[in-house]
Amino acid sequence: MFKRIGSKFKSLYKDIKKHPKAFRIALRSFFVMGWGQFKNKQKYKALPLLILFFVIIIVEIGTSTYWFAPGELFGEYPVQAGEKLYFFRDYGGFFTAGIWGMFTLGRLILGDTYRGESIKIFDKVITWKSADNSIVLLGEGVLALLLFTVIVVIWILQIRDAYKEAKKIEETGIVETWDQFKKRIFDEFFAYIIVIPAAIVILFLTLVPFLYSFLIAFTNYTSKISIGGELIKWVGFKNFGTYLFRGEWLEFFGRVVGWTVIYALMASITVYFVGFFQAMVVESKYIKHKKVWRVLMILPWAIPALISLMVFRNVFSENGGLANELLINLNILEQAKSFLAAIGLMGQTHDGVILWYSDPLNGPLAKAIIILVNLWLGSPYFMLLIVGILGTIPASLYEAADIDGASSLQKFRFITFPWVVRATIPVIITTFTFNFNNFGAIYFLTAGGPGYPIDKVPETMRITGSTPGQSDILISWIYKIAFANDPERYNLASVYSIIIFVFIGLFTIYNLSRVRSFWED
Amino acid sequence: MKYNYKDIIMWIITHLILLINITIVFIPILWMVSASFTPGDTLTGVPLFPNPRLWSLENYKYLFEYKGTTDQIVSDYVQVFGNTLYIAILNTILVVVLSSLVGFAFSRYKFRGRKGILLTLMGLQMFPTFMAMIALFMMFRQLGLINNSTALTFVYVAGAIPYNTFIVRGFMRNIPKSLDEAAAIDGASNLQIMTKIIIPLAVPIMGFIAVNAFMAPWMDYILPSVIMPQNPTLAVWLFRFMNPTASTYKPLKFMAGAIVIAVPIMIVQMYMQKYVVYGLTAGADKG
Numbered sequence: 107m108f109k110r111i112g113s114k115f116k117s118l119y120k121d122i123k124k125h126p127k128a129f130r131i132a133l134r135s136f137f138v139m140g141w142g143q144f145k146n147k148q149k150y151k152a153l154p155l156l157i158l159f160f161v162i163i164i165v166e167i168g169t170s171t172y173w174f175a176p177g178e179l180f181g182e183y184p185v186q187a188g189e190k191l192y193f194f195r196d197y198g199g200f201f202t203a204g205i206w207g208m209f210t211l212g213r214l215i216l217g218d219t220y221r222g223e224s225i226k227i228f229d230k231v232i233t234w235k236s237a238d239n240s241i242v243l244l245g246e247g248v249l250a251l252l253l254f255t256v257i258v259v260i261w262i263l264q265i266r267d268a269y270k271e272a273k274k275i276e277e278t279g280i281v282e283t284w285d286q287f288k289k290r291i292f293d294e295f296f297a298y299i300i301v302i303p304a305a306i307v308i309l310f311l312t313l314v315p316f317l318y319s320f321l322i323a324f325t326n327y328t329s330k331i332s333i334g335g336e337l338i339k340w341v342g343f344k345n346f347g348t349y350l351f352r353g354e355w356l357e358f359f360g361r362v363v364g365w366t367v368i369y370a371l372m373a374s375i376t377v378y379f380v381g382f383f384q385a386m387v388v389e390s391k392y393i394k395h396k397k398v399w400r401v402l403m404i405l406p407w408a409i410p411a412l413i414s415l416m417v418f419r420n421v422f423s424e425n426g427g428l429a430n431e432l433l434i435n436l437n438i439l440e441q442a443k444s445f446l447a448a449i450g451l452m453g454q455t456h457d458g459v460i461l462w463y464s465d466p467l468n469g470p471l472a473k474a475i476i477i478l479v480n481l482w483l484g485s486p487y488f489m490l491l492i493v494g495i496l497g498t499i500p501a502s503l504y505e506a507a508d509i510d511g512a513s514s515l516q517k518f519r520f521i522t523f524p525w526v527v528r529a530t531i532p533v534i535i536t537t538f539t540f541n542f543n544n545f546g547a548i549y550f551l552t553a554g555g556p557g558y559p560i561d562k563v564p565e566t567m568r569i570t571g572s573t574p575g576q577s578d579i580l581i582s583w584i585y586k587i588a589f590a591n592d593p594e595r596y597n598l599a600s601v602y603s604i605i606i607f608v609f610i611g612l613f614t615i616y617n618l619s620r621v622r623s624f625w626e627d
Numbered sequence: 628m629k630y631n632y633k634d635i636i637m638w639i640i641t642h643l644i645l646l647i648n649i650t651i652v653f654i655p656i657l658w659m660v661s662a663s664f665t666p667g668d669t670l671t672g673v674p675l676f677p678n679p680r681l682w683s684l685e686n687y688k689y690l691f692e693y694k695g696t697t698d699q700i701v702s703d704y705v706q707v708f709g710n711t712l713y714i715a716i717l718n719t720i721l722v723v724v725l726s727s728l729v730g731f732a733f734s735r736y737k738f739r740g741r742k743g744i745l746l747t748l749m750g751l752q753m754f755p756t757f758m759a760m761i762a763l764f765m766m767f768r769q770l771g772l773i774n775n776s777t778a779l780t781f782v783y784v785a786g787a788i789p790y791n792t793f794i795v796r797g798f799m800r801n802i803p804k805s806l807d808e809a810a811a812i813d814g815a816s817n818l819q820i821m822t823k824i825i826i827p828l829a830v831p832i833m834g835f836i837a838v839n840a841f842m843a844p845w846m847d848y849i850l851p852s853v854i855m856p857q858n859p860t861l862a863v864w865l866f867r868f869m870n871p872t873a874s875t876y877k878p879l880k881f882m883a884g885a886i887v888i889a890v891p892i893m894i895v896q897m898y899m900q901k902y903v904v905y906g907l908t909a910g911a912d913k914g
Contacts, residue, residue, distance in 0.1 A: 245765050296817040297736035300728040301744075304788050307725065311785035312751050314766070315759035322761070387645060392638045401897065402649050405656065408896035412846040412862055413885040416869050417659050420878055426671030428658045435675055482651070490900060543755060545849070581755055585849070588761065596761055603758040610753040618749070 128272035135268035139261060142268025146275060150284045155264055162201075162257060170199030171233065183221040191221075196234035201250050208247020211325070212238025212337045227334045240338035241327065248317050252309065323600035329592065345601045354564035358574060359602075365473065366579040370541040373480045378534060380481055381488025382526065386518075388489070389496055400493070407486035415550035418479045422462035430459040446471060463552040466559045469576035472552045476577055480547055484537075495529045496522070535617050539610055545581045554578035554586065570595060580606055663687070663882035670878050686883035703864070704884065711861040714780050714844040721784045722791060722840035723833055729788060730795025731821055735807065748789040756786060757849050767854055774858040779851060783844060791836045798832040799825060835902040838895065845888060861888055 122129045135142030140155030175197045185191045192213055194206035216237045218225045229235035275281055282290075292299070323345060327338045349355045388399050406414060421428040433439040443460060446452035451474050453467030454460065463472040499522065507517050541547070548554060554575030560568075567573050571592055574583040580602060588599035662673045664682035674681065690704040699706065732738075733745065763782060764773075772778040802825060810820050826833075844860060851860040859867075865888075867873060868881035 241765060242769065245762065245769065248762075249766075292817060295738075297732040297738045297741075300821075301732045304725040304729045304792075307781060307785045308748075308751070308788060311763070311782050312759070315762035316751060316754055318762035318765075319754070319758040384648065387641050390637075390641055392634070392641045393645070399645055399649075403645075403652065404897075404900065405652055405893070408893040408900075409656075409889050410842075410846040410892055412848060413865075413889050414655075416866070416881065417655055417885070419869070420662075420670060420882075421655055421658065423670060423878075426669060426673065428655070428673075428675070431673075431675055482655075539753075545755075545757075550848075584755060585757060588758070589853075600758060603755045607750075607754045611750055614749060614753065615746075 125269075125273050125276060127276060128269050131272040132265050132269035135265045139264055142272065143264065146268060146271045147281050148271065148287070150287065151264075151267070158260070166199035166201050168199070170203070171197045172199075183223060185221055189221065195238070200246075201254055204243075204246045204250025205254070206247075207238075207243030208251060210243075211240040211339060212243050214238055215337055216335050237334040238337060239333050240325075240331075241333060244321060244325075244338070245318060248314055248321070252314060252317070256309075319600050319603065322596050323604055325597055327596045328598075329594035329596070341597075345597050349598050350601060350605075354566065358564070358567065362574050362578060362580055362583050365577070366542060366581075369473070369476065369579055370538050370544075372477050373484070373541045373544070373547070374534060374537045376477060376481045377484035377488050377537070378530075380485040381490075382492050384485060384489040385492035385496060386522075389493060400489075404486040404490055406482055407490065411483055412546060412550060414483055415479070415546060418475075418482075419551055422475060424459050424461050424464065427462075429462065433460070461556075463555045463577065466556045466576070468556055469558075472556055472577040476547060476551055479551055480541075480544075483547075491530065491533065492526055495526050498529070499525050535614075539614060542579075542610060543581045543606065544579070545585065548577060548579050548582040549585065552577045554582050572598065659882050660886065662879055663886050665879055668877050668879060673879075686880050687887070689880055690884055690887060704887075707859055707861050707864045708888075710776055710858060711844055714776050714783070714860065715841050717777065717780045718783050718787070718844055719837050719840045721780070722787045723837050725784065726788050726791035726795055726836060727826060727829065727833055729792045730799055731825060733792060734796045734799035735804075735821075735825070748792060752789050757853075760850060760853050763850075764853055772854075774855050776855070776858065779855055779860075780844075782850065782854075783840075783847075787836075787840055787843065791839075794836060795829065795832055799829055802828050831902065834899070838899045838902065842892060842895070845892060 131142040131145045133142075134145060138156070139159035140152040143149075143155060144152035146152075175193070179185065179191075192206070192210075194202045195210075195213065198204075198206055214220050214225045214237060216225055216227055218237075220234075223235055225237050226235055227237055271282070324340055324342060325338045326341050326345075331338055350359065384403060387393070388396055388403065393399060424430065430439070433442050439459070443452065443454070446460070447454075451468075451471040452460070454465045455467065456465060460471075461468055462475055503521050504517060507521060512520070552575070554577055556577075557575050558573065563573050572583075572587045572595060574586065578586070584599045584602045584606075587595050587602070657677055658673070661677035662670065663686055664677075664679075664684070665673045666683040666685045691702050693702050693704070695703050701709075733741065767773050767775070767778060806824055806828075807820050810824055815823070846862050847860070848862045848866060852863045852866070855863065865881055865884050867875045868877045868884065870876060
């Protein structure tokens with residue numbers, strides 16, 4: 107690795123020795139973006155680069171207060187003895203102050219004395235007298251760092267361009283004209299050009315928030331921190347140590363992960379096989395008017411899942427929900443209760459209606475409901491998909507099987523089943539990963555309920571109010587940690603998000619690595 | 628045609644299965660419809676078996692008549708509906724254009740950083756979206772974009788591009804390269820190849836992503852609930868009726884509102900169902 111970089115530098119050095127003039131031109135671009143291009147007589151390149159260069163400088167200067175620095179530092183507000191000066195905090199512009207903020211997360215809070223003044227929450231005139239807001243600093247820092255990276259990349263590319271073009275002009279004496287350049291760019295870099303709009307949107311609305319949230323995992327940020335009065339600090343991997351790997355938290359984490367995996371597996375497998383079964387039945391030769399039947403069966407797929415889930419929440423409501431009302435009207439409530447208790451789903455000792463998702467003893471029942479409702483919602487989609495795939499199986503396969511005298515069971519076993527499974531493997535995998543993060547299926551149906559019996563919850567978790575419910579999967583627990591409970595532990599939520607990210611990421615990469623065609627054009 | 632004993636049994640069994648299936652499908656739907664026509668505010672009044680003679684339009688009237696403030700021209704529901712419609716339309720346009728461009732680039736060109744970008748796109752999808760919400764909330768507050776529908780739409784667009792890129796790329800890969808080559812020989816530019824040859828052939832898959840993009844904002848809850856508190860989208864607005872701890876708990880109004888929005892969505896979905904299989908098989912690789 108180092109050897110390779112070393113030899114690259116060596117050959118570059120040799121090349122520079124051979125072309126000192128090109129090196130001088132590249133050096134110009136090193137200091138002023140576009141200057142080298144200007145020397146190369148490529149004004150069409152030089153102009154936009156120069157404009158960009160000045161825009162960057164104007165943004166940095168314009169958002170700064172550098173011009174106050176000399177007067178204040180040596181006059182009105184000198185640095186006191188033994189005090190450290192935060193120059194970029196006080197006077198820096200977008201880039202410098204941003205990067206300062208990101209590394210320090212702020213230094214001064216309400217009531218601190220700094221340069222002979224006391225820090226206020228906000229000072230409109232002399233901005234450095236305002237208290238630091240760590241969370242804003244982090245955001246601005248991420249943004250500044252990202253834009254700075256983009257600028258550095260452009261800067262390197264234009265130095266390289268100046269050098270290469272100068273070399274080419276030196277050797278051939280031909281300067282590429284605007285028309286030639288335009289044509290070449292459109293031919294060679296067309297892919298980049300059409301990707302740029304999407305890249306910008308993703309950069310700002312996906313990548314920036316992602317980096318921000320990712321970094322929060324390494325801070326002590328919770329809603330308990332009062333902005334301006336306290337600073338958020340970088341704590342390194344401490345959150346991972348305190349929460350993730352501490353006994354009682356780890357135990358609950360294990361439970362939630364266990365249920366998440368079981369849920370994702372069960373939800374994917376049940377919808378797949380029931381959908382398969384439905385497809386086989388509706389496509390069998392005994393059914394006339396297949397289209398009509400199909401339309402009736404795929405209704406649950408056509409209804410927005412959010413609405414179905416909320417309707418089912420009402421169906422299993424204890425205040426007049428359909429499920430209990432049906433059981434009461436059919437006079438089988440008690441039988442249903444003893445049946446559910448016998449198969450181990452229900453432990454409710456309470457008289458009256460069944461508390462489908464609110465009695466701590468009914469945890470398994472809530473989980474069963476989640477999987478059944480998911481089946482109601484999801485199987486039509488697979489039916490639709492598999493009906494489509496059944497149509498792609500060549501009839502000749504079945505004809506050949508008929509000639510060989512195969513039974514219908516054998517035809518299913520050796521032709522239909524393997525064909526459908528092979529065609530749907532990628533969909534099964536996506537369904538699994540989707541269900542792993544299927545927030546809605548839990549949140550809108552049971553909202554994670556029922557809770558754990560209070561004596562089973564570790565003390566630390568009760569205090570922080572971050573207890574998962576029995577039917578919470580990882581993602582809905584994270585939501586509770588971050589938004590639904592007090593104090594909102596953004597850092598902890600972020601730690602768990604990183605875990606999901608790593609887990610699902612590895613799973614997907616492993617699966618993709620086996621799909622060779624993904625990497626081929 | 629002669630029916631034998633086995634065929635008759637199978638005929639009965641298959642029809643029985645379908646009937647049971649359809650009963651299970653329809654019970655909650657009928658109950659929902661019945662609840663939406665039941666006057667009052669509690670679920671306890673909903674009859675078990677729908678009885679059209681007792682039905683009232685009270686809940687539906689509420690949707691189209693109730694105004695939160697007096698200076699509104701239209702009811703809250705219509706206003707929220709219009710807002711969501713705006714988001715949905717803008718989202719559809721942007722998603723279709725941007726993901727077709729990216730999908731085209733990835734299916735047709737070999738360029739540096741291609742694998743890296745593909746992996747990044749995959750990776751970004753793995754991170755729980757609502758974690759990004761803390762950051763988005765902070766950013767939007769700084770920029771004064773809280774409650775701004777257009778800003779929300781761009782968040783949706785950014786979120787939709789990765790998945791749709793894979794779908795479009797998968798589809799366009801199956802369009803033979805010989806078409807491009809033939810056009811290039813005839814002097815077509817990259818732009819012409821894209822707009823005149825590949826995009827027209829990719830219309831079905833673009834239809835698929837257009838429908839998905841149009842549908843998504845109607846039923847997204849978490850993101851608008853955080854960054855659009857004063858300017859709710861439909862799902863957020865409806866959910867207020869569903870929260871048993873809030874004073875706005877009105878499950879029957881929810882049912883009516885849900886039906887009004889679910890019916891058009893259902894019709895579109897039914898109409899678009901052929902694209903679903905299409906989209907899935909195009910995105911999934913035979914590998």
